[in-house]
Every structure is written in structure tokens, then in C-alpha cells.
Amino acid sequence: MSHAAVADAIFRSAVAAVQPQHLIPKQVQVQPDGLLIAGRFFRLQPDSRVFVTGAGKASAAMAQALEARGIPWALQGLIITKYEHALPLQHIRVAEAGHPVPDHNGVEATRQMLQLLESVTAKDLVIFLLSGGASALLADYPPGSSLADVQALFDLLLKSGAGIHEMNTVRKHISAVKGGQLAARVYPAPLCSLILSDVVGDDLDVIGSGPTVPDRSTFADTMAVLEKYHLTQQVPASIQQHLQKGLQNLVPDTPKPGHTSFHHTFNCLVGTNSIALEAAARYAETQGYHTTLLSSTVTGNAHTLAQALAQQAIRWAGPRPACLLMGGESTVTVTGQGLGGRNQQLALAAGITIQPYPHITILSAGTDGTDGPTDAAGAVVDAGIMQQAADLGLDPVAYLENNDAYHFFATAGGLIKTGPTQTNVMDIMLALIS
Structure with a gap:
């Protein structure tokens, strides 16, 4: 075997080790009266429902591995993954959407996910499957702007040389679901996120723009990133207006650590570099x-x-x-x-x-x-x-x-x-x- 072939084989062995089919069973066990997830027990009633939502390049495989656990409670949900990443599922719907720049399918799938979660009650359980790519796949845009405006901003960020922490600081502040805001929509139902990290340092509030995690960044941090990479004058006007409203407290910032929305939210890292x-x-x-x-x-x-x-x-x-x-x-x-x-x-x-x-x-x-x-x-x-x-x-x-x-x-x-x-x-x- 050539050295190049050996190098290729070493790389593929690394990829095989972080397949959801190996990672999810270690974290999810079915018990007679509930689910044990990452060491935390979630008690369920006979009429409780389990909602499985998620986004990312690995979300379909994560959902498939979760379905294979044989959860006996009513199971339903929707995950969003990248084009050509869908897998066959029995109970959970799969939507494919654009990455690394969001598209209309992502916006529509995100709308459907939020609509589905509106029916969640305190006796149900929401499991969110998060992996890299969710920042684009979980797609929306601020009031007064458009998908095209958000696409233009994503493209600017991707070509700017900004790091993932910086890009996701911006992405969280032009969204109503990222930066912990999905958790706020689910509360008071218990919410457990299973997370594959594609972020250096495994910062939970950065991975996939942290839809279920308290956000430490602010609108001021967002503007600092845009200024650092000389993007301020290139950002679409509608996005600039939204960020300015945030700086003036006319638009609420993302929920921070200690916010009530996270009292029943648990985030578990299941796969890392x-x-x-x-x-x-x-x-x-x-x-x-x-x-x-x-x-x-x-x-x-x-x-x-x-x-x-x-x-x-x-x-x-x-x-x-x-x-x-x-x-x-x-x-x-x-x-x-x-x-x-x-x-x-x-x-x-x-x-x-x-x-x-x-x-x-x-x-x-x-x-x-x-x-x-x-x-x-x-x-x-x-x-x-x-x-x-x-x-x-x-x-x-x-x-x-x-x-x-x-x-x-x-x-x-x-x-x-x-x-x-x-x-x-x-x-x-x-x-x-x-």
C-alpha cells in the first residue's frame, strides 16, 4: 500500500469512529418508565410523546440510530440535513436543504419544525439532534429582511476568513431559532440535545449556532465581527437595520445563561474530533x-x-x-x-x-x-x-x-x-x- 493510500485509510478510520450508529446507543437507553439519556433520566407517562427534531449533516444518521433504540412511546419529528444526506426513517420526517448557504427549503423546513413543536406539552420530551451544518440548515431571517439578504451575509462571512466562533456570533443574531431561542420555544417541556461537535474547543453555544444553548454573545459582539473583517458596509441594509435595533435594545438579544428557558434543557456532547x-x-x-x-x-x-x-x-x-x-x-x-x-x-x-x-x-x-x-x-x-x-x-x-x-x-x-x-x-x- 502506498503512503498516500495509508494516509487515506487512517483518515477513514477516524471517520468510522464517529458514526452516529456507534455514538447514539452509548447515550440512549430505554427503561420501563422513561428514557435514560447521557446519564439523565427522563420519566415519561404512557401518553407522553417523544418529539425528535434536529439539524446538521449528521442529523439523519443520528435520527436513524435513535429510531433503532426501539423507543416505545409515540415518536414523531422532523430533522433537516444537507442535500444527498437523507436516510430512510420510520417515524421522523427528513427534509433536505442548502449548505453552506441557506435556501428556501431550509426556511420552509424550519417553519414546519417550529409549527410541530407548538404542540409540545410539559409531559412530552423533545430530543434535538445537532451537528455541524445546522447554522445554514436551520434557516430563517429577521423581520424586514429576506432570504436573499441572509444568503448574501452568509457568503460574505464564508469568504472573509472569519473563524466559526465569529461567524456563528453573527448568525445567531439574525435568527429567531439560533442562540438558545429554540429552547425558549420548547419550554416548559423537557429538552435534551445530543450534539456532535464541529467546533474547536467543543463550545456548545457555538456548535450549529447553539439553538438549545444559552448564548454568551451579544449584538455588540456581532458588530465587532463585521467591523473586524471590514464587512459593515457590505452587509445588506435590512440586516444592518436589524442589528442596529438590537444595539438599541429594540430587538431582544438571545437568551443568556440563567434564563428560565433553560431550566428543563440538557445538552450532551456525544461526538468530538x-x-x-x-x-x-x-x-x-x-x-x-x-x-x-x-x-x-x-x-x-x-x-x-x-x-x-x-x-x-x-x-x-x-x-x-x-x-x-x-x-x-x-x-x-x-x-x-x-x-x-x-x-x-x-x-x-x-x-x-x-x-x-x-x-x-x-x-x-x-x-x-x-x-x-x-x-x-x-x-x-x-x-x-x-x-x-x-x-x-x-x-x-x-x-x-x-x-x-x-x-x-x-x-x-x-x-x-x-x-x-x-x-x-x-x-x-x-x-x-x-
């Missing part, structure tokens, strides 16, 4: 590699992280063969007109650096199977792939500057394509040193 990294390390060790976990919380510019990982590999003085692992999420400020994503951009930047080092292989890929607006999860690169590119007359620096890593790797080889993985715990980056 660390779980995926640990599985990757175990698999690499079975292949004879000495593994080192560098970090599960890397953030920052993709080019900077690429150089850091490449230099670690170049300077490696430990036992060989070695596998260096890290997880997290990079960012890219898009200035070119090409096609790609943060993982492909990172891999290409690393490839330029390791071209003279044939003993090094680097991979960067998203556990959700999607990197940017492409059909690839990321890319793997080594000196052989870079030489193949040179033989084909490709200029890697030009492709990098044009944010066109997808077409570089599509031509030279190295794209990682998994299809929808039904999970989402950020990115896996690794270096193999032979």
Missing part, C-alpha cells in the same frame, strides 16, 4: 507507525497550519515510520476565482513545501466528506504527486493563489472523495514520515 483522532492513532499503530497527537484544537490560516505541519515532519527526529496527527479547522480568505476548500488549500500549501522530501506524505480532509463547495473531503499530497503536477505543466503556486486547489489535485491526483459521511467533527490533518 478527539474521538476521531484517537481512532486514527490506533489504526496507524496497527500499520506499524509511531503516532504523535500534536493537537485536537488547531485553528488559523490554512497556509500557516500547512507550514507548521510540514516543518514538523521535515524536522522530525523521533522514531520512524511516524504518523503526526492533528485536528481542528483552518480558515481561508478567498481572493481567487478557483474552486477548492480549506483542506485542499492546506494540502496544496504543504505540498509545495514538502516537494523536496520524498519520505513525507501529508493529508488534510473534513470528516463530513465535504470541503468547500466541492465533492471532495480534502486531499493527500507527497513529492510524487507534486512531480506529476510538474510533468503536466501545473504551477502549484498559481493554483494556490487562485484558490483553485481542487483543479490542481483533480489533474495531478490526490483528491480524497468519500461522499457524505453522515458525521461531522471538523478536520483531520496528518503527516506520515517513512
Whole structure:
């Protein structure tokens, strides 16, 4: 097996470890008079109902795993997932919608979800299945604005280089469901969220813009983000007006810690990047590699992280063969007109650096199977792939500057394509040193 193939297999082992079919059964047990969820008992009456709602790229798989637990109470619900991520369910409806930019289907599905939750009573139980992608899939827009305005803002944020904490601060303050506001709608019924984290640090109020979690951010924080990335004058006027009303207390802020709405709300983290990294390390060790976990919380510019990982590999003085692992999420400020994503951009930047080092292989890929607006999860690169590119007359620096890593790797080889993985715990980056 080539080093690139080994790197691919290590990545796929990480993805397999965070599949909902493995994670959900550990957290949900059926008992005669209720459900035990993440160690907390929810007592149910014979006529109680269980409402299952959720949003995210993994929500269909989470719902499927939950249905498989054989819950005997009346089960109904609606989850929203990304296009081509739906799975067959018996009791829970599935809606597909746009990601990473929200669309009309997301708005309509969110409306239907909220309508469904209007019938919830205090003797029922609501289970919310949350995973990465929910910020776009759970879609709405402020009064006086439009879907097109929100789409324009999402697009600005995605290309700005802002981190996920910053983007979701903004997203929470142009929504009536994010930032804990869904919990407020469900109260006083008990609400339990099962959450897969796609956020560095696993901050519950950031994952999927925290629809069931108290929000620590404010309208002032939102304006600070827009100013930091010089977006203030580019934001649609209707959105600007809404944010200004928030600053003037004419629009209520998101509910904060201690708010009454959260008295019956419980949030449980069921899947993380660390779980995926640990599985990757175990698999690499079975292949004879000495593994080192560098970090599960890397953030920052993709080019900077690429150089850091490449230099670690170049300077490696430990036992060989070695596998260096890290997880997290990079960012890219898009200035070119090409096609790609943060993982492909990172891999290409690393490839330029390791071209003279044939003993090094680097991979960067998203556990959700999607990197940017492409059909690839990321890319793997080594000196052989870079030489193949040179033989084909490709200029890697030009492709990098044009944010066109997808077409570089599509031509030279190295794209990682998994299809929808039904999970989402950020990115896996690794270096193999032979």
C-alpha cells in the first residue's frame, strides 16, 4: 500500500469512529418508565410523546440510530440535513436543504419544525439532534429582511476568513431559532440535545449556532465581527437595520445563561474530533507507525497550519515510520476565482513545501466528506504527486493563489472523495514520515 493510500485509510478510520450508529446507543437507553439519556433520566407517562427534531449533516444518521433504540412511546419529528444526506426513517420526517448557504427549503423546513413543536406539552420530551451544518440548515431571517439578504451575509462571512466562533456570533443574531431561542420555544417541556461537535474547543453555544444553548454573545459582539473583517458596509441594509435595533435594545438579544428557558434543557456532547483522532492513532499503530497527537484544537490560516505541519515532519527526529496527527479547522480568505476548500488549500500549501522530501506524505480532509463547495473531503499530497503536477505543466503556486486547489489535485491526483459521511467533527490533518 502506498503512503498516500495509508494516509487515506487512517483518515477513514477516524471517520468510522464517529458514526452516529456507534455514538447514539452509548447515550440512549430505554427503561420501563422513561428514557435514560447521557446519564439523565427522563420519566415519561404512557401518553407522553417523544418529539425528535434536529439539524446538521449528521442529523439523519443520528435520527436513524435513535429510531433503532426501539423507543416505545409515540415518536414523531422532523430533522433537516444537507442535500444527498437523507436516510430512510420510520417515524421522523427528513427534509433536505442548502449548505453552506441557506435556501428556501431550509426556511420552509424550519417553519414546519417550529409549527410541530407548538404542540409540545410539559409531559412530552423533545430530543434535538445537532451537528455541524445546522447554522445554514436551520434557516430563517429577521423581520424586514429576506432570504436573499441572509444568503448574501452568509457568503460574505464564508469568504472573509472569519473563524466559526465569529461567524456563528453573527448568525445567531439574525435568527429567531439560533442562540438558545429554540429552547425558549420548547419550554416548559423537557429538552435534551445530543450534539456532535464541529467546533474547536467543543463550545456548545457555538456548535450549529447553539439553538438549545444559552448564548454568551451579544449584538455588540456581532458588530465587532463585521467591523473586524471590514464587512459593515457590505452587509445588506435590512440586516444592518436589524442589528442596529438590537444595539438599541429594540430587538431582544438571545437568551443568556440563567434564563428560565433553560431550566428543563440538557445538552450532551456525544461526538468530538478527539474521538476521531484517537481512532486514527490506533489504526496507524496497527500499520506499524509511531503516532504523535500534536493537537485536537488547531485553528488559523490554512497556509500557516500547512507550514507548521510540514516543518514538523521535515524536522522530525523521533522514531520512524511516524504518523503526526492533528485536528481542528483552518480558515481561508478567498481572493481567487478557483474552486477548492480549506483542506485542499492546506494540502496544496504543504505540498509545495514538502516537494523536496520524498519520505513525507501529508493529508488534510473534513470528516463530513465535504470541503468547500466541492465533492471532495480534502486531499493527500507527497513529492510524487507534486512531480506529476510538474510533468503536466501545473504551477502549484498559481493554483494556490487562485484558490483553485481542487483543479490542481483533480489533474495531478490526490483528491480524497468519500461522499457524505453522515458525521461531522471538523478536520483531520496528518503527516506520515517513512
